[in-house]
Amino acid sequence: MHKELLATEFLDRARRYYGEMEAVVATTGERFTYDELGDRVDRLAVALQARGIEKGDRVAVIDPNTHYHLESAYATIQLGAIHTPLNYRLTPSELDYIANDCGAKAIVADYEYAEKIEAIRDDVPAEIFITNDAEAVDGDWEDFDSVVSDADPNAYTRPEMDEDDIAAINYTSGTTGDPKGVVMTHRAEAIHTYLSAAHQEMRDDDVYLWTLPMFHANGWGHIFSITGMGATHVCTRGIDAGDIFQTVVDEDVSYMCCAPTVMNMLIDYYREHEPQTLGDNPLRIASGGAAPPEATMRTLENEFGWHFKQMYGLTETGPLIVSSDFRRFYDEDSDSRFAVKKKTGIGFMGCEVRVVDEDGEFVPHDGQSIGEVVVRGNMILEEYWNKPEETHEAFNDRREGWFHTGDLATVDEQGFLTIQDRKKDIIISGGENISSLELEDVLHDHPAVSEVAIVPIPSDKWGESPKAYVLPTNGDSQDPGVTADELESFMRESLAGYKVVKEVEFVETLPTTATGKVQKYELRKREWDAEDRMVGEG
Template sequence: MHKPLLVTDFLDRARRHYADETAIVATTGDRYTYREFGARADAFSAFLQSEGVAKGDRVAVLDPNTHYQLEAAYGIMQVGAVHTPLNYRLTPADYAYILEDAGVDVVYADHEYAEKIQAVRDDVPTDLFVTDDPDAVDGDWRDVETELDAAGADYERPEMTEDDVVTINYTSGTTGDPKGVCRTHRAETLHSYLVTAHQEISDDDVYLWTLPMFHVNGWGHIYSITGNGATHVCTRGVDAPDVFDAIQTEDVSYLCAAPTVLNMLMDYYDQQDGDVQTTGANDVRAATAGAAPPESTLRTVEGEFEWTLMHVYGATETGPLITTSHTPRHFEGKSDDERFGLMKRQGIGYLGTEVRVVDEDGEDVPRDGSTIGEIVVRGNQVMEKYWNKPEATEEAFSERREGYYHMGDLATWDENGFVAIQDRKKDIIISGGENISTIELEDVLYEHPEVSKAAVIPAPSDRWGETPKAFVVLAADASVDADGLKDFVADRVASFKRITRVEFVEELPETATGKVQKYELRQREWDGEESMVGQG
C-alpha cells in the first residue's frame, strides 16, 4: 500500500488522539489543548483562503518561538501554501531580498520584529501584513486575532501530493545571496520520523523551545512534537534562569541546545555555585549540534546537570539532521574519556541515511580515523532543490560524487563510520549555529575608505565555537582603529555576523597571482586546537 506522506497528518493525528491534552504552553502563560491548537490553525487557514491564498503561494512568518509560529505553520500548510519561516536576526535588506526572491504573498510578523519588514514593505511583492499587536507597529498592519475571529474555522483543504514543496528555508547566504531550500511533504515527514526515533520522542515528552523554530522548521520538531501528541513549551528567547525555571515548573523532558546555549546555562550554574535545580519530575535529554561539545561541557551536562546529551549534525539542505553520536552500544565498556571522545564526533548516519567521506574523485577515503575527505550524504530527508537556482542545485549534488548532497565539511571516519569534522571546504564561519560568509564581511570591509586589503577567517571562541576575525592592511595615513572597523561592519550586517576581532598587519599571505592564502592565516590562528573547526 502507498499512502502519501503529508505534514498535515501530524496535527490531524494529535487532534484525533490527544484532543484534550496540553499541546502548547504559550509565552503569555495561556495553554492550548490540541483541539484548541487545531481550531486556531484552521482559522489561520480560513483567513488565508479568504484573502485569496491558494496552493503553492508563499506565506512568510517572522516570529520567535511563540504559539503563533506553530499555528501559522499548520494554517499555511493546510491550504497547500508554502511555509516560509524567516530568521529574526537578519536585516531589513535581507528580508527585502528573501521576500522578493520567494515571491511571498503574505507576511505574518511578531510585533517585536515587524519594524524590519515595515522598513522595506514598499520593496516587496505583497501588500498583506499581519501581526499580533498592530498598535506596537508603524504602518498598516492587520491584527491576527481579529482576522482569526472573523475567518471562522471553515476552509477547503486542497488535493496535495507528497512531492509538493511545503516549506522554503533560506540559508544565511554563505556564497552570495541567501538560497531558498525547498523541502517537500515527503522529505519533512520522513525527517520527522527519523528525529522521533533517534531523539526518542514520545507522547509524554515536554519539549522546551530553545532552538529557533525558523531553523529548518525547528529541526523538524514542529512536526515530531505535534505528531506524537507531546507538549510544546514556547519561549521568546533564551535566558538561563527562565530555562531552568521552565524545566522545573513544566517538567521539561527534552530540549535542543546549541553550544552557545549550553555555555550560557553552565555559566549561570557556576554563578549560582551549582545551587540550581536542573531537572523537574522528568529526566532531561538535550540535543546539541554545530560545534563539537568540549569534554568539560560533556562532564558538566551529564555529570552535574544529570542530563543525557545527544550530539547531532546536519545542514539546512539536509533536513537538517543526518548523523548522531548517541550510540549507547558503542559506549559499552568504554572509559569516560573514550565515551566522550565518541560523543564529540558528529557520529553515524541516521536510519535510511547514507553518509560517506570521499576524496576529490568521489571515492571513499579509508576508514582509518585520519584520512580527510568531504562529507556527502544521500537520504530521503535531503532537500528537493534550491528555489529558482538550478545551477546551484546541480553543483550541490554533483561536485565530487553524483547524486549526493555535498556538505562542504572535511572530515575523517573510522571503522564504524563515525564521522569527525576536521576542517571546512566552504569559506564560511559557523558561530553559535549561524552560518556567516567571510566573503560578505570582506566586501563590507572594502567599503571602508581606509582599508587597503582584508581577509576574514573563523577564529576559535569558547563561547561561540567560532567567531569572525579580520586581518586588515590599512591604507597610508589611515586613522581608523579596531573598534572603528568593528562598528563600521556592525552597522551594515546582521548582529550575529559582526566581526569581533581585528588584527592589523603589514601584508597578507598571497599567491603569485595575488590571491590571499587564508589557509595560512587559519593554520596560525588555530595552532594548538584539536581541529580547525569550533569546539565550544
C-alpha cells in the same frame, strides 16, 4: 499501497489521538490542547484563503518561538502554500532580499520584529501583513488573534496535495553574500520527521522546551516531530539561563536542543546560582554541528543529570542526518563515553553519509584521511530556490548524485565521522551561519581597506566568531588610517549585529597562492593552532 507523505499529517494525527491533551504552553501564559491548537490553525487557514493565499504561495513568518509561529506554519501548509520562516536577527535589507527572492505573498510578524518589515513593506511583494499585537506596531497591520477569532473554521477547504509539492523554503547563508532558499518537499519533511523522532527517542509524554529557534530549518524539524508524537511544546520568546532552569522544573521539561553558546550560558548560571536542574522528568539535551568541549558534556551529564546527544546536519539535509548517541558504542556508566559522544557520529536510518576525496572516491576508514562529507537520502533538499546552477553543483561537485555538504571530515574504523574543517567559508557563531565572503564584501567598500580575509577564531562564548585580517589601503599596518572600532561600526550599518567581526588585525601582507588567492587555511591555522581541530569547539 501508496499514500502521499505530507507534512500536514502530524497535526492531523495529534488532533485525532491527543485532542484533549496539552499541546502548547504559550509565552502569553495560555495553554492550548491539540483540539484548540487545531481550531486556531483552521481559522487562520480560512482567513488566509479569504485574503487570497492559494496553493504554492509563499507565507513568510518572522517570529520567536511562540504559538503564533506554530499556527502560521501549519495553517500555511494546510493550504498547500509554502512556509517560509525568516531569521529575526537579520536587518531589514537582508529580509528585503529574502522576501523578494521567494516572492512572499503574506508576512506574519511578531510585534518585536514588525518594524523591520514595516521598513521594507513598500519594496516587497507581500500584500497581507499580520502581527500578534497590532496596537504595539506602527503601520497597517491586521491583528493575529482578531483574524483568527473572526474566521469560521468550518469554511476551511484543504486542497489536494502531492508529496512532491513544496512544504517549506528555509533560507541559509552560503559562500556568497546572498542567502539561498532551501526547498523542502512534503515528502522530505515527512521522512525527516520519522527519522528524527526515532533517533532522538521522542515520546508522546515528552515536554519540549523551545530554546532552538523555530526559524532554523523549521526548528530542526521539531515543529513537525513534537506535534506528530503528540508531545508538548513549551514556547519561549528568548534565551535566559535562569528562565530555562525554572521552566525545566516548573514544566517538567524532558527534551531541548541548544547551541553550545546556550550550554555555556547555562553552565555559567549554574556555577553562580546553583539552581535545580530537573523537574519530574529525566532530560535529554541535543547539540548540532561541532560538538561542545568535553568539559561541557561532563558538566551537563555529571552535574546537571542530563543526557547529552550530539547531532549533525545542514539546513539542506532536513537538517539532522548524523548522531554519535548510539549506545552500543559506549558504556553509559564510564567516562570513556565522552570520547564517542564528541565525535560527529554515524548516519540516521535511510540516510547514506560518506566522505569522499577530491576525485570523488570514498576515503579509507582510518581516522586520518580527510575528505568532504556527502549525503544522499529522502530527507535532502529538492533544490535551491531559483538557483539551478548552485543546485547542480551541490549534487555533482565531487561525486554525482550526492549532496555535497562543504564540511571536511575523517571516518574511523567504526564508521564514525569527525568534522575537521570546512570547505566553504562559513563561520558558525552561536549556532548562526555567517558567510565570510559577505563580510568581506562589506569591508571592501570601506576606503581604508585594500584587501581583507575573514576567518573563524575560537570563542568560549560563541564557539567561534569572525575575525578580519585587513590589508590597509595605505599599506601601513601600524597606522592604517582607520581603527578596528570604526570598521566594526561600518559593518553594523548593513549587517546584523551577530555577523560583525569580533576582532580586526591589520597586516602588511596576506598569505596567497601562486595565482594570488588568499590562503585562508594558513590564517585559520594561526588562530586554531592550540585547538584539537579547526572548528568552533571552544
